Amino acid sequence: MLLSVQPSGRQPPLFFLHDQYGIVPFGTELADVLGPDQPLHVIHANGIDGRGPILPDLRSMVPAYVAEIHGARPFGPLVIGGLGSGCLLAIEIARELQERGRQVGPVILANPPPLTGGVHVQQPLIAPRQPVVGGQLYHSVRGALLAHASRAHGGPPFDVGNANQLHAATLAGVALHVAFGKYAPTPFAGPAELMLPAAAAEEFFNPQMAWQQLLAGSHIVHVLPWDRDELFRSGLEAAMQVLKFLVEEAVEALRGRAMEASVA
Secondary structure (H helix, E strand, C coil): CEEEEECCCCCCCEEEECCCCCCCCCHHHHHHHHCCCCCEEEECCCCCCCCCCCCCCHHHHHHHHHHHHHHHCCCCCEEEEEECCHHHHHHHHHHHHHHCCCCECCEEEECCCCCCCCCCCCCCCCCCCCHHHHHHHHHHHHHHHHHHHHHCCCCCCCCCCCHHHHHHHHHHHHHHHHHHHHCCCCCECCCEEEEEEHHHHHHHHCCCCHHHHHECCCEEEEEECCCCCCCCCCCHHHHHHHHHHHHHHHHHHHHHHHHHHHHC
16 A cells, blocks of 8 residues: 655655554654655555455565555666565565666665574464464554554554544554564565664674574664664654665665666
8 A cells, every 4th residue: 555655856766665563654754854855655554444455475465565666656766665574575575676677775674573583484473363362463453553643643544533444454464463474584685774773783783693694785784772662752753864864875875876887
């Protein structure tokens, strides 16, 4: 579900992917920080508004989102970013776009999730059909969506005051948790830019941990002094400034590649 927050501007557009709850809760704030010259499109999860179908896994999400990206910007360079577990989705979308011949800047990964085991290894599976597990997951997702809605400047892509819409959004979020739990990541050779909360830095930089194996290409990391929960709450202003810097760096990298290609 692609929404154009800032559709115009001279810079290569940024497409930012939803988190494990299905939304990008700070699209308006990010557009304000990036400025009017930086196009910004956010991609919320299919089905989050209760209208489109809920996609069951990343194998379904990637081509659907790539089609939306192509529809919004059918040619030219672009930048892909992801939030939370959506960082894994952003990597796969960037990989798919590159395989289709699109010029993609360094992938921006904001607060990437902890990974269990190494690459090619699935995360612990969630069993939502079990009544206790399913009920706990449902209420966890619902609570997170309500919390996002209370803080989001532009509001979520559904009416939290409408019980049916909130229920549909919660079901979409539950399906996302299951989909990410089934995902087995494979190494990504492209460049990446990361923003990490301080609490996640030690695990990330451990050479034996999965993220070091997954990001096989060059990458830079910015660490901010918050934990995962507070990074986009009390740390929101600082996080937006870091994201602005990462977008500018990604755009500059695209310009550098274009200059190299023109010389060659």
